[in-house]
Amino acid sequence: MRKLAISLLSVFAALILSSLPLLSQTKVKDLKSHYMQDYAWMRLAQIVPKVTDRVILPIGTVESHGACAIGTDNYIPQNFAELIWDKCNALVAPAVNHGTTGASVARFPGSITIRPEIMEEYLYDVMKDLIRSGFKNILIINGHGGNTDPLKKAMTRLHLETSAHLLTVDWWKIGFDAAAQVYGGKPQQSGHGDLEEAALVLSMRPDLVDKEMYEKLGKDNVGRAGVEDGFFMVPAWATSRLPEKGFGYMDFDVKKAKEYTQKKADTITSVFLEAVQRWEMNEEWKKGK
Numbered sequence: 001m002r003k004l005a006i007s008l009l010s011v012f013a014a015l016i017l018s019s020l021p022l023l024s025q026t027k028v029k030d031l032k033s034h035y036m037q038d039y040a041w042m043r044l045a046q047i048v049p050k051v052t053d054r055v056i057l058p059i060g061t062v063e064s065h066g067a068c069a070i071g072t073d074n075y076i077p078q079n080f081a082e083l084i085w086d087k088c089n090a091l092v093a094p095a096v097n098h099g100t101t102g103a104s105v106a107r108f109p110g111s112i113t114i115r116p117e118i119m120e121e122y123l124y125d126v127m128k129d130l131i132r133s134g135f136k137n138i139l140i141i142n143g144h145g146g147n148t149d150p151l152k153k154a155m156t157r158l159h160l161e162t163s164a165h166l167l168t169v170d171w172w173k174i175g176f177d178a179a180a181q182v183y184g185g186k187p188q189q190s191g192h193g194d195l196e197e198a199a200l201v202l203s204m205r206p207d208l209v210d211k212e213m214y215e216k217l218g219k220d221n222v223g224r225a226g227v228e229d230g231f232f233m234v235p236a237w238a239t240s241r242l243p244e245k246g247f248g249y250m251d252f253d254v255k256k257a258k259e260y261t262q263k264k265a266d267t268i269t270s271v272f273l274e275a276v277q278r279w280e281m282n283e284e285w286k287k288g289k
């Protein structure tokens, strides 16, 4: 009788096990969460690299942005991560929310700046431990121009030391066609606190673009923070910059903002997926396959 019970139990266990998908066939979307920090370390060790060896690291800064929230550069990359993790089959790492804010806006209320040499080391340490935890393919979504150089230096060092694959995107330098398609005008690089940056914020949190303050800033000079190349000033006389007069003024149309944001997100997804595919192909070739 006892023997029968044991064998029934083992049949039952086998049935349960066979009905569970293998971890290697599971996708990030099948897990309880796509946030790396939601797991106990033992669980994370089961997930990385079996379910995925890809991670998205959003990085930004806190700085004045005209009528947009001072957290603009943090909200944007985090929102992109939300829009793309599923298609990328990637976990999302806790964001780096303090960055290298430039001197021209560093004295405005709320701005926080990390010196570039500290930022490089800080990013290096964060990414080094993502790699140590088993991630091989890292996508860094950058929300702020001052971070770009320290980030590239840290990425280069880590790749040479660990052979990990790293890709970063400065969202304002990619997919220029998206603005032209949604808002008209010729494709161009986005400015600071302008229509395109405001659109990315509006698409998720319309309350973070302050309409009253925008009107106060003055529709006609809100963007003239920059001067011609060859001049340099600190501080800037305004905290937003439009690429060109007549284009780039804020638009409070949330539907258009969502459309624009999705186009940018799709560009990031396709570049990352292609990069991973090519990196993995290279790895196979290195093994002589």
Ligand SMILES: [Zn+2]
Pocket: 065, 072, 073, 143, 144, 192, 193, 197
């Ligand atoms: Zn910004």
